[in-house]
Amino acid sequence: MNGADAIVKCLEKEGVEVLFGYPGVAICPFFNSILDTNIEAILVRTEQNAAHAANGYARVSGKVGVCVATSGPGATNLITGIATAYADSIPLVCITGQVESKLLGYDTFQEADITGAVESFVKYSYLVRDVKDIPKIFKEAFHIASTGRKGPVLIDIPSDIQNAAISKFEYPEEVNLRTYKPTVKGHAVQIKKVMNELSKCQKPIICAGGGVMLSDAREELRAFAHKYNIPVVSTLMGISAMSSDDPLYFGMVGNNGKYYANKAMNESDLLIMIGARVADRAVSQPDLITNNKVLIHIDVDPAEIGKQVGPHIPLVGDIKTIFEDIEKESFENNFSDWVNTLYSYKEKAPKRKAPSAEYVDPAEFIRILSEKMDTDAIYVADVGQNQMWSCGYYISKNGRFLTSGGMGTMGYSIPAAMGAKKACNDKQVIAVCGDGSFQMSFMELATMQQYDIPTKIFIFHNGYLGLVREYQHKTYKANYSVVDLSGSPEFSYIAKAYNMGFKKLENMDGIEKNIDEILAEDGPMLIEVMIDPMDTVK
Numbered sequence: 001m002n003g004a005d006a007i008v009k010c011l012e013k014e015g016v017e018v019l020f021g022y023p024g025v026a027i028c029p030f031f032n033s034i035l036d037t038n039i040e041a042i043l044v045r046t047e048q049n050a051a052h053a054a055n056g057y058a059r060v061s062g063k064v065g066v067c068v069a070t071s072g073p074g075a076t077n078l079i080t081g082i083a084t085a086y087a088d089s090i091p092l093v094c095i096t097g098q099v100e101s102k103l104l105g106y107d108t109f110q111e112a113d114i115t116g117a118v119e120s121f122v123k124y125s126y127l128v129r130d131v132k133d134i135p136k137i138f139k140e141a142f143h144i145a146s147t148g149r150k151g152p153v154l155i156d157i158p159s160d161i162q163n164a165a166i167s168k169f170e171y172p173e174e175v176n177l178r179t180y181k182p183t184v185k186g187h188a189v190q191i192k193k194v195m196n197e198l199s200k201c202q203k204p205i206i207c208a209g210g211g212v213m214l215s216d217a218r219e220e221l222r223a224f225a226h227k228y229n230i231p232v233v234s235t236l237m238g239i240s241a242m243s244s245d246d247p248l249y250f251g252m253v254g255n256n257g258k259y260y261a262n263k264a265m266n267e268s269d270l271l272i273m274i275g276a277r278v279a280d281r282a283v284s285q286p287d288l289i290t291n292n293k294v295l296i297h298i299d300v301d302p303a304e305i306g307k308q309v310g311p312h313i314p315l316v317g318d319i320k321t322i323f324e325d326i327e328k329e330s331f332e333n334n335f336s337d338w339v340n341t342l343y344s345y346k347e348k349a350p351k352r353k354a355p356s357a358e359y360v361d362p363a364e365f366i367r368i369l370s371e372k373m374d375t376d377a378i379y380v381a382d383v384g385q386n387q388m389w390s391c392g393y394y395i396s397k398n399g400r401f402l403t404s405g406g407m408g409t410m411g412y413s414i415p416a417a418m419g420a421k422k423a424c425n426d427k428q429v430i431a432v433c434g435d436g437s438f439q440m441s442f443m444e445l446a447t448m449q450q451y452d453i454p455t456k457i458f459i460f461h462n463g464y465l466g467l468v469r470e471y472q473h474k475t476y477k478a479n480y481s482v483v484d485l486s487g488s489p490e491f492s493y494i495a496k497a498y499n500m501g502f503k504k505l506e507n508m509d510g511i512e513k514n515i516d517e518i519l520a521e522d523g524p525m526l527i528e529v530m531i532d533p534m535d536t537v538k
Helices: 005-013 026-036 048-060 073-077 079-087 131-146 157-162 186-201 218-228 259-267 286-290 319-326 336-347 362-370 385-393 413-423 435-441 444-450 467-474 491-497 511-520
Strands: 019-021 038-041 065-069 094-097 124-129 151-158 204-209 232-235 248-252 270-274 292-298 313-316 379-382 401-402 429-434 456-463 501-505 525-530
Touching: 005 026, 005 131, 005 157, 019 048, 019 413, 026 065, 026 094, 026 157, 026 429, 038 444, 048 065, 048 073, 048 079, 048 094, 048 401, 048 413, 048 444, 065 073, 073 079, 073 094, 079 094, 079 151, 079 511, 094 131, 094 157, 094 218, 124 131, 131 151, 151 157, 186 270, 186 292, 186 319, 204 218, 204 259, 218 319, 232 259, 248 259, 248 385, 259 336, 362 385, 362 511, 379 385, 379 413, 385 429, 385 456, 385 467, 401 413, 413 429, 413 435, 413 444, 413 456, 429 435, 435 456, 491 501, 491 525, 501 511
Parallel strands: 019 038, 019 065, 065 094, 094 151, 124 151, 204 232, 204 270, 232 248, 270 292, 292 313, 379 401, 379 429, 429 456, 456 525, 501 525
Antiparallel strands: none
16 A cells, blocks of 8 residues: 555545545546545546535535645645635645655745645645655544534645555544644533523524534524524525525625615624624624624634624534533523514515616526525525625525635636535536626536536626626726626537537516426526626615
């Protein structure tokens, strides 16, 4: 057994079934050894998308996603995908090849200090110096990526280490890192304080973040909210924590959130932030969420609690575990009047202005599409206007809503949808993107065809980088700069080139019938949705 064989053995021990990567000379020993296993290695068309695909796979499967690249540009191309995963706390193990150990530091061909380059975007990184350390390092890497606040871990492995003989392979059964002991169980005294405050307040609100999904605590959140009749709002990453038709769910908060969701946050006298970072897109003025209210912040990462604003009651721990402990406690209170007040706000909310009838209304289109999708379907939104319309009008049931939140990475949706589909081939998976973000990653249509990954891709075509154009319209009085996408390809030809089905939707005529036909198709499909170039998010 050599080092490359040992790496593959480690992946097998961790239950890895699929990985996404791009080979090169410095990682060839590994890709040679992977042939002797049942692990499926999927060749993406650019390395950044290997990380995005692993991201989508991890979020849907609940496992650690794995991506692999060679040294130098292969490794540096991963960085945006790694940063995207780090911002949204997605567990990845990123494996990179490296030049021979004796050549490190000599500006060797395709040498890059990748461990130094990703320092800001990983939970931890390793440069393997001794082949005997491979089992220990991989055990630690998977543990670090998947525990506490989840995130990416990078392992950089010189080619000579991959080729070196390892006399005895022993995979550790457990990990004991003296400096890494994430808190899982919430403090009993703090939990009692939370219940005590709930017994006294009149207008509580729960704000659910992406941590609810990362902890697999959706059912616990829903049960808790209904047991005590507590209304819930969500951040962008918390969309799908509650179903859209749940009478206690009042939508997404933030700059592009629902009017009544923000009003609920502002008027509450008790705010429980669960698995949310209090980031600027959700809370633009942090001081407002402590004004005349009690703030309870629950998060597995103690560094996030108090980073933006100091809570009255901090509670560190895994959300699912905390809900299990809360279930053992109880309080009595009645919030019916408060819930009814929020219903009235929802009924009075201003309606979105309909765009030109000559085009498809993106908001209404998303509402109909998501309503017709399977109950457990997965909807992947890209970044830009399409993301804002998606988070505003997507109908959540028991499926998942995936997007790039913290980093806002364009080009995310197609590879992430691809990874999500590999995680659950039996579920319906669709990607929604703009004509700008589509052109950042449509090379992965080849990957989808090669590995039979049938997802449907909806392109909102307006001929602009829409969200930037909208910003320039408001901020620079319609003085548009470098946002015109003239020269874009004929998308029907792209579909034909990749042997995919294609449909073009010009306006709302017969839209429900068209959506039914699209969703009924078994294979991959490209759908061009023509929208008003001057349409705006609000």
